[in-house]
Every structure is written in structure tokens, then in C-alpha cells.
Amino acid sequence: MSVEKTLSIIKPDAVGDNNVGKILQRFEDKNLEIVASKMIRLSKEKAEGFYSIHKDKPFFNSLVKFMTSGPVVVQVLKGDNAIMKNREIMGATNPAEANEGTIRKDFAKSIDENAVHGSDALETAKIEIEYFFENDEICERTK
Numbered sequence: 198m199s200v201e202k203t204l205s206i207i208k209p210d211a212v213g214d215n216n217v218g219k220i221l222q223r224f225e226d227k228n229l230e231i232v233a234s235k236m237i238r239l240s241k242e243k244a245e246g247f248y249s250i251h252k253d254k255p256f257f258n259s260l261v262k263f264m265t266s267g268p269v270v271v272q273v274l275k276g277d278n279a280i281m282k283n284r285e286i287m288g289a290t291n292p293a294e295a296n297e298g299t300i301r302k303d304f305a306k307s308i309d310e311n312a313v314h315g316s317d318a319l320e321t322a323k324i325e326i327e328y329f330f331e332n333d334e335i336c337e338r339t340k
Contacts, residue, residue: 202232202274202275202279204274204314205272207221207271208314209264210306227286229283229286232273234270235270235334237270237329241261244264248264256309280317287299287300291308292306300312
């Protein structure tokens with residue numbers, strides 16, 4: 198197995214519904230370490246930059262509006278196969294298609310307000326982590 202880091206975002210809907218602790222617990226229960234975490238309010242520019250890969254898609258403006266509608270919690274998760282493990286914990290993007298017991302099945306309201314974001318590959322994880330965190334904000338566990 199390969200130890201990886203991945204970015205996770207708890208989106209405004211899940212933060213607003215007071216589900217932050219419940220979601221973080223799921224990561225830890227599946228042996229993912231939270232090695233960085235902070236609550237922030239994304240500016241329009243920061244959200245547009247983060248989702249720039251989608252700028253030509255019809256949902257881009259509504260996604261930016263949603264992601265700036267309230268605070269988010271961004272964190273770096275670390276563990277064996279962290280990217281795939283996180284994506285399994287999150288569940289399908291559309292909560293109607295997500296497996297029972299996944300974050301999106303339990304906490305998402307719709308395909309648009311789907312509670313969480315997670316990196317989809319090693320390359321994007323590196324870029325996304327650097328977008329939100331400086332190296333000195335990532336705290337490797339010593340015990």
C-alpha cells in the first residue's frame with residue numbers, strides 16, 4: 198500500500214447543518230489521519246480559481262455561488278491509499294446513487310449540495326493541497 202495525502206473539503210451545506218464533527222469522525226474511523234485542517238470562507242476569486250477546470254461548464258457559476266455561500270472546512274487527510282479511501286467514504290457525487298453509510302448518502306442534500314469534495318488523483322491532490330495549505334501548516338503525526 199502507498200501512503201498518500203489528499204485534500205478534503207466539507208462544503209457549506211454540511212458546515213451549515215453542523216455535520217463537521219460527524220464527517221471528520223468518519224475519516225478517522227477509516228484510519229485516515231487529519232494532518233491539516235481549517236475553516237475558511239472562500240472568496241469568489243478563490244472559489245473560481247479552485248474550480249477553474251470547470252469554468253466552461255454550465256454549472257460553474259452556481260458552483261462558485263454555492264461554495265462562497267458559507268464557510269467550508271478544508272483538510273489534508275493522510276493514509277494508505279488515502280485518495281481512493283476518501284472517495285469511497287464520500288460516496289457517489291449524486292447522493293441518490295451513493296452507497297448506504299457514505300457521507301453523501303447520509304449528509305448531502307442534492308447533486309449540487311453534496312456535502313464534501315475530495316481529490317481524484319495524486320496529481321490533483323498535490324495541486325489542491327498547495328492551493329489551500331502552506332507546507333508548515335501540515336502537521337505530520339509523531340505518535
